[in-house]
Amino acid sequence: MTPFATRLLAWYDAHGRSGLPWQPTTPAPRDPYPIWVSEIMLQQTQVATVIPYFERFMARFPTLQALAEAPLDAVLAHWGGLGYYARGRNLHKAARQALTEHGGLPREIDALQALPGIGRSTAGAILAVAYRQHHAILDGNVKRVLCRFHAIDGWPGQTAIAQRLWALAESHTPVERVDAYTQAIMDLGATLCRRNRPECTACPQQGECRALAEGRVAQLPNPKPRKSLPEREATLLIIEREDGGLLLEQRPPSGIWGGLWSLPELTQESEAFCRAAGLELLDQTPLAPLRHTFSHFHLAIQPLHLRVREAKAPPIMEPGTRLWYKPDTINQLGLPSPIRTILDRLTTNP
């Protein structure tokens, strides 16, 4: 056990976080299923955001079998609003794959990492926490701690920097209490070694931290070099049927909001579609425009209100890609947050 790990575990025993819904209450070995679900949800997502999603998800899919037997739509409905929807699709796919190929979640690191959505860090975390297997993790918290402790310059996303960090993470990870250590190193990064306003005076590593000694804590880890984001405008059609039904489209399985349901976007094709379907333009500004920033562009959404002129509804173009949505079924669909916001406003504010 290195002095780094010894100090960290002593601090963790006194000050580590506890009571999070996915944290085990029994000694290893533990059921890896809830650990896996939480690790996927927590990818690039903060703890406070995940908690209500985790509770709902585990209530609806309490076991690996329940998840594997559920339709993808039900999984995405529980993921709606959480973001990074490939995680939900991969989670569902991995559940079925693990069950058929291994009869459950595999205990071998290579087999586990071969499942969709499980990378090196997530596989290590699951096996370390569930079975006390000796694997390192390297998430955003660990990267921040290690960049500061060793005063590593360069953006951690660079391959060369990440390789150095993985080697350091493995060198620090102890054989004993690896489950506690895995939680502890993340707790340190989340509660003390934060990006902003770190509490170095309470840190168990303050005596050996190179960034602290050199007065460079605020500059490490080095930020990602950013490019200015292009803007894209989209007009979303709010097509209302006589009975109040709204036309929704299922987006393609890959790309932004993949597999989720959205208001159809106005294109040249959809203009012709609306004319052919007898759709009448009511007004252009029923709702204020919505602005969103994604990782690679800004999006300005301008809803456009249309109404079906006659009783005849637009034809279903491709099976499963369009449906008339009834507001009382909102919880059964996977909806991205901006779309849910629009639908909420429409139903509460007609």
Added chain:
DNA sequence: AATTCGTGGCT
């Protein structure tokens, strides 16, 4: 190997 995937909180 750099980019692409969301959303909400923070300053």
Added chain:
DNA sequence: TAGCCAAGAAT
């Protein structure tokens, strides 16, 4: 407040 960032993985 506009940009930065967070329990990463897939491509």
